[in-house]
Amino acid sequence: MAASEVQAQFGLEQVIFVPTGQPWQKGHDVVSPAEDRYLMTVIATASNPRFLVSRVDVDRSGPTYTADTLSDLRAQYPDAELYFITGADAMEQILSWHRVEELFELAHFIGVTRPGYSLDDAHLPQGSVSLVEIPAMAISSTGCRERVNAGLPVWYLVPDGIVQYITKRGLYRAEDGSPAPEWGP
Numbered sequence: 001m002a003a004s005e006v007q008a009q010f011g012l013e014q015v016i017f018v019p020t021g022q023p024w025q026k027g028h029d030v031v032s033p034a035e036d037r038y039l040m041t042v043i044a045t046a047s048n049p050r051f052l053v054s055r056v057d058v059d060r061s062g063p064t065y066t067a068d069t070l071s072d073l074r075a076q077y078p079d080a081e082l083y084f085i086t087g088a089d090a091m092e093q094i095l096s097w098h099r100v101e102e103l104f105e106l107a108h109f110i111g112v113t114r115p116g117y118s119l120d121d122a123h124l125p126q127g128s129v130s131l132v133e134i135p136a137m138a139i140s141s142t143g144c145r146e147r148v149n150a151g152l153p154v155w156y157l158v159p160d161g162i163v164q165y166i167t168k169r170g171l172y173r174a175e176d177g178s179p180a181p182e183w184g185p
């Protein structure tokens with residue numbers, strides 16, 4: 001939803017989805033395999049001709065830093081104007097990101113609204129961020145994983161192909177009820 005709204009409002013040629021390699025600031029002990037997350041991103045975005053998926057973060061070892069993501073994408077698209085789209089929850093945390101002083105040189109940031117979070121850029125360099133209101137979707141990845149783990153449906157919370165992929169691969173649930181214990185890369 002955020003990608004589609006921002007693509008339309010800013011007239012973006014492409015939106016590149018970048019599944020994270022190792023999300024170092026997330027408290028999760030375990031992360032589902034990068035290859036599964038990459039394939040789910042491909043499945044979820046395949047029907048939109050303006051959406052692409054990049055492997056830069058899943059293929060880079062070590063913790064995922066957005067400064068590296070943007071540097072890698074800059075090398076791949078030397079002439080592009082880069083925008084980084086992210087939700088209000090992430091915008092709140094941005095000053096704690098690695099090499100934060102480089103980030104606003106590497107891309108223009110676009111923060112989108114998210115239910116339960118306030119969207120504010122007062123703590124960020126002036127002119128480096130745009131704030132965009134998108135239709136409210138009170139859906140979180142953690143919430144979806146918890147539902148799968150509890151045996152509850154996630155139909156209509158994630159694309160149909162993702163429901164089927166999660167079932168096929170047995171993601172987010174294990175025999176003993178704990179989340180699938182696969183470490184990230």
Ligand SMILES: Nc1ncnc2c1ncn2[C@@H]1O[C@H](COP(=O)(O)OP(=O)(O)OP(=O)(O)O)[C@@H](O)[C@H]1O
Pocket residue numbers: 002085086087088089090112113114115137138139140141142143
């Ligand atoms: N419902 C939502 N509304 C707006 N932005 C969102 C929403 N869900 C995720 N995002 C944004 O999408 C990006 C990727 O989110 P992510 O995969 O971490 O989902 P999440 O629901 O925040 O995950 P988790 O529950 O594991 O913390 C982040 O920039 C996040 O801010």
Ligand SMILES: O=C(O)c1ccc[n+]([C@@H]2O[C@H](COP(=O)([O-])O)[C@@H](O)[C@H]2O)c1
Pocket residue numbers: 020023024025026064065066067086090096097098
């Ligand atoms: O660069 C960092 O240090 C950094 C720290 C936390 C999050 N990020 C990025 O912010 C985005 C949302 O993060 P998350 O953990 O909420 O999925 C995702 O692209 C992450 O790679 C980046």
